[in-house]
Amino acid sequence: MDFLIDNECFYKAISDVNKAVSLKTPFSILSGIKIIAYYDSLVLVGGNSDLVIEKVIPLAVDGVKVLEVIKTGSVVIPAIHLSEIIKKLPAKVHLRVNEKELVIIQSEEIITEIFGFNSDQYPMLPQIDETDYIKISSSELIEIIKQTTFAVSKSESQPALTGVKMLFKDSHLSIAATDSHRLALREIIVESNIKGSFIVPSSSLNELTKLINNNYSEIRIYVNESFMVFKTSTFTLFARLIEGNYPNITGLLPKNSKTTITLDTAQLLRGIDRACLFASEWKNNNVQLAIIDGKKLKISSNSSKIGKIEETQKIKEIKGETDLTISLDGSYLINALKVIKEEEIRLSFGGSMRPVLIEPINNPSYIHLISPVRSY
Amino acid sequence: MDFLIDNECFYKAISDVNKAVSLKTPFSILSGIKIIAYYDSLVLVGGNSDLVIEKVIPLAVDGVKVLEVIKTGSVVIPAIHLSEIIKKLPAKVHLRVNEKELVIIQSEEIITEIFGFNSDQYPMLPQIDETDYIKISSSELIEIIKQTTFAVSKSESQPALTGVKMLFKDSHLSIAATDSHRLALREIIVESNIKGSFIVPSSSLNELTKLINNNYSEIRIYVNESFMVFKTSTFTLFARLIEGNYPNITGLLPKNSKTTITLDTAQLLRGIDRACLFASEWKNNNVQLAIIDGKKLKISSNSSKIGKIEETQKIKEIKGETDLTISLDGSYLINALKVIKEEEIRLSFGGSMRPVLIEPINNPSYIHLISPVRSY
Numbered sequence: 001m002d003f004l005i006d007n008e009c010f011y012k013a014i015s016d017v018n019k020a021v022s023l024k025t026p027f028s029i030l031s032g033i034k035i036i037a038y039y040d041s042l043v044l045v046g047g048n049s050d051l052v053i054e055k056v057i058p059l060a061v062d063g064v065k066v067l068e069v070i071k072t073g074s075v076v077i078p079a080i081h082l083s084e085i086i087k088k089l090p091a092k093v094h095l096r097v098n099e100k101e102l103v104i105i106q107s108e109e110i111i112t113e114i115f116g117f118n119s120d121q122y123p124m125l126p127q128i129d130e131t132d133y134i135k136i137s138s139s140e141l142i143e144i145i146k147q148t149t150f151a152v153s154k155s156e157s158q159p160a161l162t163g164v165k166m167l168f169k170d171s172h173l174s175i176a177a178t179d180s181h182r183l184a185l186r187e188i189i190v191e192s193n194i195k196g197s198f199i200v201p202s203s204s205l206n207e208l209t210k211l212i213n214n215n216y217s218e219i220r221i222y223v224n225e226s227f228m229v230f231k232t233s234t235f236t237l238f239a240r241l242i243e244g245n246y247p248n249i250t251g252l253l254p255k256n257s258k259t260t261i262t263l264d265t266a267q268l269l270r271g272i273d274r275a276c277l278f279a280s281e282w283k284n285n286n287v288q289l290a291i292i293d294g295k296k297l298k299i300s301s302n303s304s305k306i307g308k309i310e311e312t313q314k315i316k317e318i319k320g321e322t323d324l325t326i327s328l329d330g331s332y333l334i335n336a337l338k339v340i341k342e343e344e345i346r347l348s349f350g351g352s353m354r355p356v357l358i359e360p361i362n363n364p365s366y367i368h369l370i371s372p373v374r375s376y
Numbered sequence: 377m378d379f380l381i382d383n384e385c386f387y388k389a390i391s392d393v394n395k396a397v398s399l400k401t402p403f404s405i406l407s408g409i410k411i412i413a414y415y416d417s418l419v420l421v422g423g424n425s426d427l428v429i430e431k432v433i434p435l436a437v438d439g440v441k442v443l444e445v446i447k448t449g450s451v452v453i454p455a456i457h458l459s460e461i462i463k464k465l466p467a468k469v470h471l472r473v474n475e476k477e478l479v480i481i482q483s484e485e486i487i488t489e490i491f492g493f494n495s496d497q498y499p500m501l502p503q504i505d506e507t508d509y510i511k512i513s514s515s516e517l518i519e520i521i522k523q524t525t526f527a528v529s530k531s532e533s534q535p536a537l538t539g540v541k542m543l544f545k546d547s548h549l550s551i552a553a554t555d556s557h558r559l560a561l562r563e564i565i566v567e568s569n570i571k572g573s574f575i576v577p578s579s580s581l582n583e584l585t586k587l588i589n590n591n592y593s594e595i596r597i598y599v600n601e602s603f604m605v606f607k608t609s610t611f612t613l614f615a616r617l618i619e620g621n622y623p624n625i626t627g628l629l630p631k632n633s634k635t636t637i638t639l640d641t642a643q644l645l646r647g648i649d650r651a652c653l654f655a656s657e658w659k660n661n662n663v664q665l666a667i668i669d670g671k672k673l674k675i676s677s678n679s680s681k682i683g684k685i686e687e688t689q690k691i692k693e694i695k696g697e698t699d700l701t702i703s704l705d706g707s708y709l710i711n712a713l714k715v716i717k718e719e720e721i722r723l724s725f726g727g728s729m730r731p732v733l734i735e736p737i738n739n740p741s742y743i744h745l746i747s748p749v750r751s752y
Binding site for chain 2: 078081084085088089090102103108109110111112113114115270271273274277278305306307308309310311312313
């Protein structure tokens with residue numbers, strides 16, 4: 001293997017596949033990046049047992065030549081050293097591998113030698129059947145991931161809850177995440193010929209949003225027995241599915257409410273954020289909400305050791321009973337409010353011991369549910 | 377106590393004095409900020425046993441009214457809660473204290489109550505005799521601190537070496553820092569009527585540079601038996617001196633050298649930085665320097681497990697013997713090169729087992745010394 005490559009372009013690709021490389025792996029070959037040189041492109045692969053990222057570098061990017069392959073071949077190079085070295089090289093990189101898997105990297109008068117691995121030992125990529133797929137814009141995909149993944153469980157005791165449930169039905173995709181105390185649910189309309197329900201690790205989806213970053217493009221999603229695959233023109237991400245049963249979400253949604261109020265999203269977020277200063281002393285970040293005179297919402301939190309904080313906010317519209325006091329985990333409310341882009345939200349209460357339903361006004365595609373905490 | 381204050385101005389002052397407040401103190405009153413309201417100013421004090429910061433807020437800043445004191449008085453408020461609350465308040469702050477030391481903070485419709493402490497229990501500030509002092513510009517003070525403090529010892533086994541030695545003699549100030557493997561020494565000319573030698577904690581000097589930040593102004597330095605005091609128009613920093621004997625520095629400086637070479641500072645820094653990638657596997661970050669054919673400097677590092685890196689750089693000028701190989705701790709060299717602003721530097725070698733002297737070309741006021749490491 002022998003090729004010349006633009007140092008910045010090479011470093012970018014290494015950083016991208018490096019997101020899937022774990023240093024803690026017991027298999028030393030998986031701590032490396034597999035590089036395959038073809039005459040028309042360079043392919044980089046990094047992965048662990050749950051996530052694999054493949055990146056393709058063509059001969060030219062935006063009409064500028066970035067790659068020249070002198071001899072095809074493949075090798076696996078320790079990711080951490082490859083990344084650090086290429087980052088610090090000042091100019092075009094010449095990389096070649098000898099028959100003993102010794103990788104020689106040269107840039108101007110700088111010569112580095114790293115011991116590589118034989119690429120035959122690197123695991124094969126999962127097979128994709130490209131017949132059935134969904135098309136989605138990267139910006140929409142990022143939005144729906146950010147609106148749901150934060151609500152997954154942080155505990156491994158129920159592995160299914162650490163993932164996001166993606167349900168494909170007709171031309172709808174619904175995405176749900178819950179840790180059993182709260183639920184985030186988003187629906188979108190997609191062009192799709194996939195059917196079924198899959199649990200995708202939230203960590204893999206979060207890596208996907210970092211990979212996409214600001215490169216707006218179209219993404220195709222494929223599914224096989226064990227993997228959900230996200231493919232763009234420059235990268236492919238393979239996310240291993242989580243096996244197991246996901247709780248029935250429809251049963252959780254409240255059928256009716258006693259009180260419904262409309263509030264300013266950003267103002268409520270700031271108020272809850274302030275109340276959380278003292279709430280942090282509580283096990284569940286307790287913040288109290290109370291309706292005052294049917295016109296105002298009082299947000300308060302108090303701590304016997306530090307003091308207390310309270311403020312009132314104007315209720316824009318109220319329906320139903322005007323008498324309500326409820327305690328919520330303030331951090332859950334902050335998480336939910338942060339991902340709502342709409343200016344106003346509706347909170348629906350079924351009583352002080354029933355979950356609160358949060359919906360953006362004029363956008364029926366996102367709902368959020370938070371269970372109250374006992375404050376006594 | 378009762379006053380109205382601009383929230384941003386208040387938050388900035390709280391953040392500044394907070395730098396000296398420790399959460400780990402066994403004296404709970406020291407985890408607070410003392411606030412004293414006079415009719416013409418507000419004074420904030422935060423401190424621990426080694427460092428005290430005092431900040432004064434006048435009635436107006438740049439002609440804009442920021443403070444109105446309704447009733448004078450003083451109180452101590454837990455720093456962490458005060459800082460977090462004021463940061464999150466949207467507008468002008470009204471702060472008042474009742475007879476039970478309960479602090480009531482109000483901003484628009486937000487009301488917070490925090491339990492304060494009686495300010496009588498807060499320690500007195502050290503006394504300053506303002507007769508003798510040095511005047512120095514803040515930018516020059518920042519420069520000399522940054523050029524020396526990094527070389528102090530990180531180990532507490534010799535407390536004097538964790539500080540910087542400041543020697544005032546005639547109109548000279550010399551500042552030295554050493555961890556016994558390297559030495560940074562800077563001299564400046566100052567207007568001074570102070571005489572003597574003092575050991576100042578490097579941590580207090582680093583906090584001082586953060587306080588000054590980009591506010592260029594004149595600083596006066598006072599010294600009493602236990603403290604060095606840095607005073608500007610807006611803040612005063614009291615740094616407790618370290619007691620003990622400082623090693624004799626003059627004896628460490630080499631009298632003559634066998635080889636002297638001139639190099640490009642930035643290029644050498646980049647080269648050493650690259651060589652350190654593999655050097656990290658060594659106990660002392662070993663990087664080898666060797667003069668090749670009397671014309672080039674070879675920088676290399678190798679590791680039996682990972683591989684090796686080497687590069688050659690042009691020597692701009694060479695004097696003395698042309699045969700030299702030496703091993704140095706690369707991270708020490710990086711620290712020293714980073715604080716040199718001059719484009720070129722001179723390295724003077726007395727042999728492979730003698731310390732290397734580093735001097736910026738055309739600036740005799742800064743020198744740096746690094747002991748070699750045994751590479752076998």
